[in-house]
Amino acid sequence: xxxxxxxxxxxxxxxxxxxxxxxxxxxxxxxxxxxxxxxxxxxxxxxxxxxxxxxxxxxxxxxxxxxxxxxxxxxxxxxxxxxxxxxxxxxxxxxxxxxxxxxxxxxxxxxxxxxxxxxxxxxxxxxxxxxxxxxxxxxxxxxxxxxxxxxxxxxxxxxxxxxxxxxxxxxxxxxxxxxxxxxxxxxx
Numbered sequence: 001x002x003x004x005x006x007x008x009x010x011x012x013x014x015x016x017x018x019x020x021x022x023x024x025x026x027x028x029x030x031x032x033x034x035x036x037x038x039x040x041x042x043x044x045x046x047x048x049x050x051x052x053x054x055x056x057x058x059x060x061x062x063x064x065x066x067x068x069x070x071x072x073x074x075x076x077x078x079x080x081x082x083x084x085x086x087x088x089x090x091x092x093x094x095x096x097x098x099x100x101x102x103x104x105x106x107x108x109x110x111x112x113x114x115x116x117x118x119x120x121x122x123x124x125x126x127x128x129x130x131x132x133x134x135x136x137x138x139x140x141x142x143x144x145x146x147x148x149x150x151x152x153x154x155x156x157x158x159x160x161x162x163x164x165x166x167x168x169x170x171x172x173x174x175x176x177x178x179x180x181x182x183x184x185x186x187x188x
Contacts, residue, residue, distance in 0.1 A: 009073055012063045020060055023077075024161070030074070031055055031081045038085035042092050049149050051088040053168050055081050060172075127174050135170045138163060 003011045003022035011019035031052055039048050058080050066076055128139050137156065141147045149167070153160045 005070065009063075009066065009070070012060070013066070015060075015063075020056065021165075023059060024056060024164070027074070027077055028052075031077065034078055034081040035085045038082065038089055039092075042089065044092070045148055046146065047088055047092055049164075051085055053164060053171070054088075055084045056168055057171060058084060060168075127177055130177055131170055131173065134158075135166050138166050139170055139174075142167060 001007075001011075003016065003019040008019045008022045008026075012023060032048075035048060035051050035055065039051060042048075055077075059077055062080075066073060068076070128136050131139065134156065138152055141152045141155065142149070147155075149160055149163045152158075153163045156163070158166075
C-alpha cells in the first residue's frame with residue numbers, strides 16, 4: 001500500500017517510511033518557507049538544511065502524538081518548523097556571540113579541552129564507521145568537510161532528495177547506536 005492524501009497520517013503514525021516520503025514531497029516547500037523566514041538572517045544554507053532535516057526527524061518521531069485531520073497536520077508541522085527554526089536561530093546567535101566575545105587569551109584551549117574534543121571526534125567517527133560506505137561518505141562530507149547537500153549529491157551522483165533521506169536515516173541510526181553504547185544520543 002502506498003501513502004495518499006487520505007491515509008498518509010495513519011501510515012506515518014505506524015512508522016511507514018513511504019508516508020514520510022509523502023510528507024517530504026508534499027510539505028517540503030512549506031517547511032522550507034517557514035524555516036527560511038526565521039533563519040535567512042543567518043545567511044547560512046548549511047544551518048537551514050540541517051534544521052529542515054531535524055524538522056522531518058521530529059515529525060517522524062512525534063507522529064504518534066498528532067491527532068487530527070490533514071488541515072490540523074499542516075498547522076502542526078508548521079508549528080514544529082517554526083519552533084525548530086527559532087531554536088536553531090538562537091543556537092547560532094549564541095555561537096556567534098561566544099566566538100565574537102573571545103579575547104586572544106580566552107581563545108587558547110587547555111590541553112584537557114583539546115583532548116576532550118579529540119575524544120568526542122574519535123567516538124563520533126567510530127559511530128559513523130558503523131554506517132554503510134555511502135552513508136559514511138555523506139556524513140564525512142557534510143559534517144567534517146562542511147559540504148552542502150547539493151554538492152554532496154553532485155560528487156556522489158545521487159539526487160539531493162536521496163542525500164537528504166540518507167542523512168535523516170543516518171542520524172536516526174547513529175542516535176540509536178549512540179544510545180545503545182551509552183554515548184548520549186544527541187547526534188550532530
